[in-house]
Amino acid sequence: MTIKSVTSLLAHADDNMVLAQRLGELISNAPELEIDIALGNTALDHLGVARALYTHAGNTEGKGRSEDELAMFRTEREYTNLLLVEQPNGDFAHTMVRQLFFDAYQMELWRDLSTFSDTTLAGIAARALKEATYHMRFSSGWVTRLGDGTEESHRRAQDGVNALWQYTSEMFEGEAEHYHPAWSTTIESALIEAGLDPVADPYQRTGGRSGFHTEYLGFLLAEMQWVQRSYPGLKW
Amino acid sequence: MSYDVPVAPGEKAEIEETTELSGESWPMWEVFVRARRGISHVHIGSLHAADAETALENARDVYTRRGEGVSVWVVRSSEVHAFEPEAAADYVEANEKVYRLATAYEIPEEVGQM
Amino acid sequence: MIGDMIVAQQMPEPMLESVPTWFVVLGRRPVVAGTGWSHRVDVRSGGNDGFRANERSFAYYGVMSSEERFQTIIDAEDKIEPPDWMPEAYRKTLIRQIAQHAHSEVIGMQPESNWITRAPTLHRTAILIAKVQDEAGHGLYLYAAAETLGVRRDEMQELLHRGKHKYSSIFNYPTLSWADMGTIGWLVDGAAITNQVMLTRGSYGPYARAMVRICKEESFHQRQGYELLIRLCQGSSEQKAMAQDSVNRWWWPALMMFGPHDSDSTHTEQSMKWKIKRVSNDDLRQQFVDMTVPQADYLGLKIPDPDLRWNEERGHYDFGEIDWEEFWRVVKGNGPMNRERVAHKVKAWDDGAWVREAAMAYAKKQAHSAA
Numbered sequence: 001m002t003i004k005s006v007t008s009l010l011a012h013a014d015d016n017m018v019l020a021q022r023l024g025e026l027i028s029n030a031p032e033l034e035i036d037i038a039l040g041n042t043a044l045d046h047l048g049v050a051r052a053l054y055t056h057a058g059n060t061e062g063k064g065r066s067e068d069e070l071a072m073f074r075t076e077r078e079y080t081n082l083l084l085v086e087q088p089n090g091d092f093a094h095t096m097v098r099q100l101f102f103d104a105y106q107m108e109l110w111r112d113l114s115t116f117s118d119t120t121l122a123g124i125a126a127r128a129l130k131e132a133t134y135h136m137r138f139s140s141g142w143v144t145r146l147g148d149g150t151e152e153s154h155r156r157a158q159d160g161v162n163a164l165w166q167y168t169s170e171m172f173e174g175e176a177e178h179y180h181p182a183w184s185t186t187i188e189s190a191l192i193e194a195g196l197d198p199v200a201d202p203y204q205r206t207g208g209r210s211g212f213h214t215e216y217l218g219f220l221l222a223e224m225q226w227v228q229r230s231y232p233g234l235k236w
Numbered sequence: 237m238s239y240d241v242p243v244a245p246g247e248k249a250e251i252e253e254t255t256e257l258s259g260e261s262w263p264m265w266e267v268f269v270r271a272r273r274g275i276s277h278v279h280i281g282s283l284h285a286a287d288a289e290t291a292l293e294n295a296r297d298v299y300t301r302r303g304e305g306v307s308v309w310v311v312r313s314s315e316v317h318a319f320e321p322e323a324a325a326d327y328v329e330a331n332e333k334v335y336r337l338a339t340a341y342e343i344p345e346e347v348g349q350m
Numbered sequence: 351m352i353g354d355m356i357v358a359q360q361m362p363e364p365m366l367e368s369v370p371t372w373f374v375v376l377g378r379r380p381v382v383a384g385t386g387w388s389h390r391v392d393v394r395s396g397g398n399d400g401f402r403a404n405e406r407s408f409a410y411y412g413v414m415s416s417e418e419r420f421q422t423i424i425d426a427e428d429k430i431e432p433p434d435w436m437p438e439a440y441r442k443t444l445i446r447q448i449a450q451h452a453h454s455e456v457i458g459m460q461p462e463s464n465w466i467t468r469a470p471t472l473h474r475t476a477i478l479i480a481k482v483q484d485e486a487g488h489g490l491y492l493y494a495a496a497e498t499l500g501v502r503r504d505e506m507q508e509l510l511h512r513g514k515h516k517y518s519s520i521f522n523y524p525t526l527s528w529a530d531m532g533t534i535g536w537l538v539d540g541a542a543i544t545n546q547v548m549l550t551r552g553s554y555g556p557y558a559r560a561m562v563r564i565c566k567e568e569s570f571h572q573r574q575g576y577e578l579l580i581r582l583c584q585g586s587s588e589q590k591a592m593a594q595d596s597v598n599r600w601w602w603p604a605l606m607m608f609g610p611h612d613s614d615s616t617h618t619e620q621s622m623k624w625k626i627k628r629v630s631n632d633d634l635r636q637q638f639v640d641m642t643v644p645q646a647d648y649l650g651l652k653i654p655d656p657d658l659r660w661n662e663e664r665g666h667y668d669f670g671e672i673d674w675e676e677f678w679r680v681v682k683g684n685g686p687m688n689r690e691r692v693a694h695k696v697k698a699w700d701d702g703a704w705v706r707e708a709a710m711a712y713a714k715k716q717a718h719s720a721a
Contacts, residue, residue: 021467024479027482028460028694028698029698031706032705033456033486036483037301038294040297041301043479047472068472091701145286149708153711227528231586234586234588244681252514255505255514257505259706260707261503281563282497283490287709287716301480302567
């Protein structure tokens with residue numbers, strides 16, 4: 001396959017779009033100004049990747065759909081992002097654990113796609129890999145700090161791991177299966193470093209890739225798409 | 237003026253400067269950025285962080301958002317040493333030794349550029 | 351002026367020895383205050399051997415007190431730097447101004463972050479995130495500048511949270527439509543720039559440097575706002591109505607940003623002398639109106655002021671009187687959003703306490719195990 005299917009490009013775009021949206025909610029709510037700025041950068045990186053992928057998907061599809069049409073005029077059932085990224089921010093520990101799980105996955109994904117024969121996608125992936133490396137340093141650093149910080153931060157970090165673990169195996173469905181071993185190794189050592197326990201409960205929830213979401217996504221999209229859908233067909 | 241808050245009639249102009257704090261604060265760090273290869277790191281500002289690692293990450297986010305640099309140093313502000321202002325006299329001597337300056341010597345015009 | 355006085359007299363030798371806490375100031379040429387005179391050599395009594403040996407190169411000299419030296423530096427358009435002696439009132443005025451400026455940037459994140467998740471296009475989302483992020487950065491630069499005056503950032507934050515410190519009233523108005531993102535950039539950032547360009551020439555080094563950095567970033571803010579409004583004004587009638595409604599709501603609060611009339615401004619004169627403030631409130635406001643009216647004309651938007659008209663004689667626009675009752679009401683804490691803005695900030699701060707503590711605890715453990 002020389003070109004990723006439009007479906008697959010959209011799935012990756014949606015992942016980044018939805019996570020950017022979640023991180024965007026946090027700006028002005030961070031524990032310190034420095035963290036507001038850092039989260040803003042991460043949000044902008046994911047947003048940038050989403051835009052590039054939507055544009056590429058639109059071009060590949062050939063129906064003339066722009067990034068905004070793809071982001072703003074697809075419904076909850078048409079969005080195929082991972083359930084992990086649509087989960088609410090929770091506390092800072094939740095946000096960082098979600099980020100760590102996703103960053104470790106994206107590291108594998110972008111590393112793989114950066115050598116893909118579709119050069120547009122490979123280019124997007126190569127750039128995204130650099131950004132993911134930085135995100136990963138930030139999220140794993142913070143998970144360690146929280147896990148090994150105070151009693152309270154440890155408890156909150158463990159709660160985050162426990163709550164979000166059920167959304168992790170979804171990342172490795174289908175062709176993404178071969179990313180799983182490397183991801184597991186990374187996460188295992190990150191948790192050890194942080195002094196956090198792995199999750200014993202084998203329950204896993206999936207469905208995002210087929211548009212079967214948690215109830216959180218609908219609200220996120222309602223907010224995001226509201227202006228465009230209230231005044232369709234205008235330029236902003 | 238725009239971000240200055242006027243003093244309402246009956247209010248004190250002076251604002252409070254200190255208060256009791258509930259928690260311990262993150263220490264301050266000085267940030268030095270090398271704008272491009274070939275030039276030195278230059279002091280660009282400060283920030284707060286709990287440790288060197290986060291200080292570096294924060295410095296990147298805070299001070300190089302617009303491609304201002306290719307390399308960043310952070311130094312804990314408490315590790316920067318300087319003379320007390322009273323010691324400013326130390327600079328006088330240097331300033332007075334005009335014989336250190338190239339301009340203190342007259343070279344005849346016919347010798348040309350030197 | 352001090353400059354003239356000190357160079358005019360040859361300093362008597364005994365004086366040099368008898369005034370150990372005075373500064374000796376040397377200059378290479380006669381001083382006209384504020385021009386070309388160099389104060390760069392300071393001797394604290396003693397040290398006159400070297401001085402005598404170089405009498406030839408320092409033809410002019412004199413003595414001055416810390417206070418005179420301070421004002422001389424300012425008059426010479428040079429900067430006061432953190433270790434320098436400064437009058438306590440100067441320090442206090444600066445802390446007040448810089449802290450409030452920092453608080454304004456930080457509280458100013460809220461009305462705009464209110465629209466991040468609702469921006470109509472991905473491009474606009476990116477711009478808005480970058481802008482709000484800049485404001486966090488501006489707050490951070492400014493807090494750092496204030497910290498050089500011996501006050502800690504978390505102290506200032508704490509005082510803001512307790513309502514002891516204020517911030518610009520403009521941020522106590524709500525953002526009710528997407529057009530507000532344009533209007534804030536155009537009018538609010540525009541008004542801020544009018545003021546901030548002046549602040550880059552202020553006398554306190556760390557503040558002036560922070561302002562240079564901020565001004566560079568601020569012009570992006572204003573331009574993106576104006577461009578956003580151009581898009582709306584060239585769009586549908588609904589979009590244009592949205593833009594007009596927004597300008598109707600923000601025009602007067604933007605004019606209020608320049609503060610009370612000069613005649614009612616309490617500490618303008620001293621601040622001007624210290625070059626903390628360099629242009630008066632009314633002059634800045636006039637400058638802003640003159641600059642903005644043609645920009646509104648280009649957009650085809652009406653400024654909500656029946657008294658606004660060009661005055662040929664003055665070469666400026668005349669404009670109506672601000673509702674000073676509203677002005678003081680908001681300053682005193684009773685504007686539309688005062689309570690919400692502070693509550694939002696306090697919640698973020700309190701919710702983050704355990705994160706800040708965890709980071710410190712971890713850093714200490716690491717330092718301990720490294721030692």
